[in-house]
Amino acid sequence: MRPRLDRPGLLFAIVGLAGLALPLVQFKPNRIVPGEGLTLPAALPWGWPLLLTLAAVLVAGCLRWPSVLRLGAAAAGLLTVLLALGAAATHLTPPDDTLARVAPAAGFWLMALAFALMLADALARMNPALWLRWLILAGAVASMGVLLASGALDGVSVMREYAARQDIFLREARAHLTLAFGSLTLALLVGLPLGVALYQARRLRGPVLSVLNILQTIPSLALFGVMIPIFGWIAANVPGAAQAGVAGIGLFPALVALFLYSLLPVVSNTLTGLTGVNPATREAAIGLGLTQPQLLVQVLIPLALPVLLAAVRIVLVQNIGLAVIAGLIGGGGFGTFVFQGLNQTAMDLVLLGALPTIALALIAGIALDLLVRSSRRTA
């Protein structure tokens, strides 16, 4: 049998080979100045054999292989690229030089992308069972944790920035999660009843959804611009408001903004889910003698659950990303690092804010996708 060409594999190979040709890392005398790009062979003593091995795996990926094999190769490739980055950083940084920085460069990002795509593609082709997907997600998170804790990456610029801010990092991580999950909780507390109310009162649907739609289109910076004076005034003039946490800047307006952005997806999905229930089912339920609350709790909400969970997914992923903007108005979260980094032109610090945000959004997105899937199966 003649081996056949695998088109996605070809794409991954092109991306990965381009990555091998480009600089793996950037060596900078200090964290602010632009540095010098070093390719894999230049950055590591055993760079050439490693480069050839990675190139061979990428080229071999152009042919059809069993998905398990591709999965293994992709995971190994991703791990190798990460470890190569860590090793290059340790190798290149002169001992006792606390100023020099070794940052990941275009070559690293492209190779990581190529292997990550290969991994996702192999997983999609294997179409694993639900429990296996959960296991794979947990495994991926755990291995990333082990890798970070092992110290193998400690020489990399982003981790150097982390080391300098360990205590703040934890605090900002907590703030970020508070913003994302807090706004989601608020949106569910308000949005679910509102969606149910709109389902009952058909006439209110148009006006309420229009208002939520308009809210959704206001740029976040403009929203802060409006909220800062309003909440500032309230905090200053309404007795007890400041004690209750109302403030022009900080966590409060950020939470309110994220909450407002979350309302539309929650309300409209609640409505879609409820109206999507078969009218005959609803009619039978009432005809059998279920009361309105029983109808809602026992029939409508369980049947609308997949659509409701889809709303939770949209809102959570959206808010994990949007919460970065809170850094602008002192609301905390990973945005703090992003905006500090931008001010200092320290890209490594920007990455310290951006990478965990992306990781969180990815994990939340995948986990909720799996939840939606399992709810569809039972519904």
Added chain:
Amino acid sequence: MIDIQNLTRIYDGRAAVDDVSLTVEAGQIAALVGTSGSGKTTLLRMINRLVEPSSGRVLIDGQDTRQVAPHLLRRRIGYAIQGHGLFPHRTVGQNIATVPRLLGWDQAAIRDRVDELLTLFQMEPDQFRDRMPHELSGGQQQRVGVARALAAKPDLLLMDEPFGALDPVIRAKAQADLRDIQRRLGTTLILVTHDMEEAVTLGDRIAVMDKGRLAQYAPPTEILTAPATPFVRDLIGLDQRPFHLLSLTPAHVLAREGQAEGPALPRDATLRDALAECLWSGRDALPVEGGGVITLAALRAQAAPQARAAE
């Protein structure tokens, strides 16, 4: 006994149901027939207060339905609709258990009742109890829908086009089964249909609805032989009249002494079946199981004089 008194429902100034009065005796089947928009479904839905009457009242065994909270009233009345309306997220057993659970029966009683009903509807409990509705055929879903309506042993069962979604073969079987079960349980049944044949097959009395008004309420024979208005006659269909009439009587009723060739007709076949068999096999007389024969002449006599007298 169901006593419907001067029931009226007005929508946007137009009467969907206009001053309808009728009585259904306990244990009887009343079929509400009419074209779409005739108000038959609205009339049915006013009985369990899914639609509130604009005026008039409904008495069930002498009690005014307005004296009971609607959801409590509905738990006492079975309700089955076209497309069954089963809860897709619950098993067959849970679906059937809906009303007993609402009424707070204990677990053991509910389990026994579910198994009893599944058996009654010829579905092996161990095999069907834990299935999901989407795993059933259309006929099985329909049976579960009726079983669910009967779960709390209601004295009254309301059905809105219950067989509308079934194909003709399954429908005939489902109708026969329903009739059996209704006779056995003694349930009073009010059934909405647009199909006169279904009304004739099932109904002890037929109520013909026309533009919200009750055009005629009478036993099938009377509806067929003495239609009260041109609308009723049109609804029966002139070409179908003799066949409907023959389908009301079982074959053995008309069997007389005599000899006939060929295979025998089952005892509970209708005269309509007998006529079809005569025409198809080219015979003038058929033996009937359990003795006697039916002649083509007797069939003609049965179908014709009453009909003609009514003209």
